[in-house]
Structure formats: structure tokens, C-alpha cells
Amino acid sequence: EERDGDQPEFLQAVREVFETIQPVFKDHPEYEASGVLERLVEPERLVKFRVAWVDDAGKVQVNRGYRVQFNSAIGPYKGGLRFHPTVNEGVIKFLGFEQIFKNSLTGLPMGGGKGGSDFDPKGKSDAEVMRFCQSFMTELYRHIGQFTDVPAGDINVGAREVGYLFGQYKRLANQFTGVLTGKGLEFGGSLARTEATGYGLCYYTQEALRVLRNDSFAGKTVVVSGSGNVAIFAIEKAQQLGAKVVTCSDSNGYVYDPSGIDLDVVKDIKLGHRGRIAEYAERVDGAEYHEGCRGVWTVPCDIALPCATQNEIDVEGARALVKNGCTVVCEGANMPSTPEAIEVYQKNGVLYGPAKAANAGGVAVSGLEMSQNSYRLSWSFEETDERLKGIMDNIVAESLAAAKQYGDEGNLMEGANIAGFLKVANAMVAEGII
Numbered sequence: 001e002e003r004d005g006d007q008p009e010f011l012q013a014v015r016e017v018f019e020t021i022q023p024v025f026k027d028h029p030e031y032e033a034s035g036v037l038e039r040l041v042e043p044e045r046l047v048k049f050r051v052a053w054v055d056d057a058g059k060v061q062v063n064r065g066y067r068v069q070f071n072s073a074i075g076p077y078k079g080g081l082r083f084h085p086t087v088n089e090g091v092i093k094f095l096g097f098e099q100i101f102k103n104s105l106t107g108l109p110m111g112g113g114k115g116g117s118d119f120d121p122k123g124k125s126d127a128e129v130m131r132f133c134q135s136f137m138t139e140l141y142r143h144i145g146q147f148t149d150v151p152a153g154d155i156n157v158g159a160r161e162v163g164y165l166f167g168q169y170k171r172l173a174n175q176f177t178g179v180l181t182g183k184g185l186e187f188g189g190s191l192a193r194t195e196a197t198g199y200g201l202c203y204y205t206q207e208a209l210r211v212l213r214n215d216s217f218a219g220k221t222v223v224v225s226g227s228g229n230v231a232i233f234a235i236e237k238a239q240q241l242g243a244k245v246v247t248c249s250d251s252n253g254y255v256y257d258p259s260g261i262d263l264d265v266v267k268d269i270k271l272g273h274r275g276r277i278a279e280y281a282e283r284v285d286g287a288e289y290h291e292g293c294r295g296v297w298t299v300p301c302d303i304a305l306p307c308a309t310q311n312e313i314d315v316e317g318a319r320a321l322v323k324n325g326c327t328v329v330c331e332g333a334n335m336p337s338t339p340e341a342i343e344v345y346q347k348n349g350v351l352y353g354p355a356k357a358a359n360a361g362g363v364a365v366s367g368l369e370m371s372q373n374s375y376r377l378s379w380s381f382e383e384t385d386e387r388l389k390g391i392m393d394n395i396v397a398e399s400l401a402a403a404k405q406y407g408d409e410g411n412l413m414e415g416a417n418i419a420g421f422l423k424v425a426n427a428m429v430a431e432g433i434i
């Protein structure tokens with residue numbers, strides 16, 4: 001805390017993990033002897049760099065770029081890139097720290113990393129985004145590689161940005177390798193990667209509901225926040241599984257559609273022309289638009305799937321959800337619930353699926369993309385989706401087994417932290433004090 005007092009999100013993420021993993025230390029004195037916790041909170045490497053580019057008006061713009069290579073005990077660093085004005089060192093470190101355990105939970109050999117920039121792509125032309133991505137990669141390329149560090153997308157980094165980043169990497173390195181995931185299908189991308197985080201979130205929720213409550217999505221009312229990559233495919237899968245999704249949002253406000261969100265309209269607005277969600281209410285009869293994205297948690301529902309950003313559900317949001325009958329919160333976004341919100345869930349018996357488990361489907365299919373690149377082949381959508389579902393079911397099972405052994409039986413948060421931690425800690429001990 002002394003060293004990183006100016007990084008509240010990072011401290012929040014570390015505290016949550018450390019509070020829940022204490023019980024394993026009794027069985028594993030070697031963790032303390034080998035300084036696992038002290039080493040775990042210090043990134044192996046963090047690079048911070050200037051990204052200079054020229055806008056359409058010919059003016060020089062300067063942004064900050066980051067890549068944190070947090071932990072490589074179980075595989076090459078792996079984690080997305082986020083382009084958003086709120087990006088700073090603390091945000092990148094919280095995301096990188098969470099990524100260590102998430103990647104471990106997938107069962108695939110991937111270490112933890114994350115990166116990004118305070119660049120805001122909103123309102124920028126395609127050509128500006130391309131020049132920014134090229135400048136960003138001109139520095140980043142020397143720090144990454146298919147066996148070293150494999151970035152992917154995150155907020156505001158989708159297929160377009162990954163394409164520009166990949167093109168510049170290939171040019172500089174003079175190598176065509178799987179150095180990024182989330183690539184276009186024409187140049188090494190995996191089928192089902194676009195859908196993976198949202199679909200995976202629903203597979204996870206479905207499996208947790210089945211095992212813990214003998215229940216399912218069928219007939220449930222679902223509130224979703226966000227309208228980006230994760231939100232869109234969470235809505236799609238929840239609908240396929242028989243739920244009625246009544247909301248989605250962006251940073252300006254949310255829409256409530258009592259007859260169920262028409263996903264084709266959302267896709268047309270967000271994927272078709274990068275528009276604002278307010279447009280939905282202008283196009284769909286009976287739908288309401290409300291200014292302010294946090295109001296979304298006051299909409300009555302059975303299941304809430306936050307899919308926008310960190311700390312989007314505070315204590316009031318959590319109380320409103322519970323009061324209006326919500327009994328399930330599974331996280332598509334990273335750390336969307338504040339610690340006080342999580343307390344509200346735990347006290348009220350809400351089935352709580354934490355981000356590092358519930359949204360691991362994205363990085364899981366990224367891991368599968370790396371495998372396909374290494375084999376130089378591609379699997380069908382069905383095959384990849386099937387593997388994704390298997391991985392999400394397994395995360396639920398492993399989390400519940402770890403919670404039963406070390407924590408509160410049925411507590412998916414404790415279970416995810418413990419199960420993710422054990423594998424990394426064992427590898428860190430085995431690899432010596434480095």
C-alpha cells in the first residue's frame with residue numbers, strides 16, 4: 001500500500017485476492033518461505049512509453065502507452081490492450097494482476113499481462129486510429145512475441161485495432177506469427193473469439209445455476225450493462241438460452257425495452273456505425289432511454305450481467321438489484337462490483353460469479369487461437385465453442401472444489417481466487433526466487 005497508494009484499483013484487486021487465499025497458507029508453508037505474495041504483487045516488468053502521432057488536421061498528438069508483464073510463471077504473458085482516457089498505471093496493473101489468476105483458471109499455459117493507452121478513439125477517423133495503432137506498435141513490438149507476450153483486445157480495441165496493430169508488428173518484425181489474438185479470420189484469427197467472452201459468461205452462469213440451484217436461464221429476466229463486444233454476445237447467448245434481456249447501455253445512458261432487447265438493432269448501432277445507444281429508443285417502439293448508465297441497476301431482474309467497466313455497481317446499485325428481486329450477478333466486465341457491492345451480494349445470498357472466472361472465456365479462446373496458430377490450422381466454430389463451454393464448466397467445478405476444500409462451500413469468489421492462485425504459486429515456488 002505504501003508503494004502503490006496512488007493506484008486504488010490495483011490495491012482493490014490485490015486486497016480481494018489476498019483476503020480469500022489466506023486459508024491455503026496453512027497447508028503450504030513453502031509459499032511464505034519463497035515470498036510468493038511479495039513477488040506476486042510486483043510486476044516482472046512494466047513499460048511505459050510515448051505514443052506520438054499526427055491527427056487529420058496535421059497536429060501532433062502525444063499519448064501514453066503501457067504494457068505490464070505481470071507474471072510468467074505458467075506461460076507467456078497474455079492479456080488485452082485497452083484504449084480509454086481513464087487508462088493509467090494503476091488501471092493497467094489491476095487488470096494485469098486479475099489476468100494472472102483468470103488465465104490460470106482456464107487451464108491453459110498463459111501468464112498474466114495487460115496494456116493500453118489513454119488514447120480515446122471516440123470521434124477519431126479510421127486513418128487516425130490506424131496511425132495511432134502503428135505508432136503504439138512501433139514501440140511495443142520490441143517487448144512482445146509469440147513466446148514472450150501475446151496481447152489481445154479490450155475496451156475500444158476490437159478487430160479494427162488488432163488488425164492495424166498486427167500489420168505493423170508483422171512489418172517491423174518481418175515475421176508472420178500469432179503475436180496477437182483476436183485477429184481477423186483471414187490472417188490467423190479463431191472462429192468464436194469475437195463471441196467468446198459474452199458466450200463464456202453465459203455458459204459459466206448456466207453451469208453455476210445448474211449446480212448450485214438446479215435452475216437455468218429459461219424464463220429469466222436479465223439486465224445487461226454495456227453494448228460493446230462482451231455485452232452484445234452475452235445478450236445473444238442469454239436469449240438463445242431462453243432468457244429475456246431487457247436492458248443495455250453505454251457511458252451516456254441505458255435503454256429499457258420491456259419486450260426484450262432487439263439485438264439486431266443494437267448490433268446495427270454499435271457494430272454497424274459506432275453510434276450511441278440512445279438511438280435504440282428512437283428506433284424501437286416501447287423502448288425507453290434514460291440518461292446516466294448507473295440507473296440500469298434499478299431495473300427489476302432475476303439475473304444481472306455487468307459488461308461495461310470497473311466499479312460500475314456500487315453499494316446503492318447492489319442494494320437496488322437485491323431489493324428488486326435479483327438473485328444472480330455474474331461479471332462480464334473486469335471488477336465491475338465495488339467491495340461494498342460484493343458484501344451486499346454475499347449477505348443476501350446472491351449467486352455471485354466473479355469476473356476472473358465468469359469472463360475468462362475470452363482469454364480462453366485467445367489461448368485456443370494461439371494453439372491453432374502453432375498448428376497452422378483452424379477449428380470450426382462448433383469445435384471451438386464446444387471447447388469454450390468445456391472450459392467454463394470446468395472453471396465452475398474447480399472453483400467449487402477449491403471453495404469446499406479451503407473456504408465457504410459454494411462461494412464462487414473464494415473458489416476462483418484460490419484455484420487460480422494455487423497453480424501459479426506452485427509454479428513460482430518450483431521455478432525459484434526470481
Ligand code: NDP
Pocket residue numbers: 086153154155156157197226227228229230231249250251252293307308309310332333334359360362363
Ligand atoms: P467495448 O469497448 O467493446 O465496450 C465497452 C462498453 O462499456 C461500451 O458500451 C462502453 O460505452 C462501456 N463503457 C466503457 N467504459 C465505460 C465507463 N467508464 N463508464 C460507463 N460505460 C463504459 O469493450 P469490451 O466489451 O471488450 O469490454 C467490456 C468489459 O469487459 C471491460 O471491463 C473489459 O475489461 C472486459 N473484458 C473484455 C474481454 C474481451 O474479450 N473483450 C475479456 C474479458 C473481460 P461507450 O461506448 O460509451 O464508451
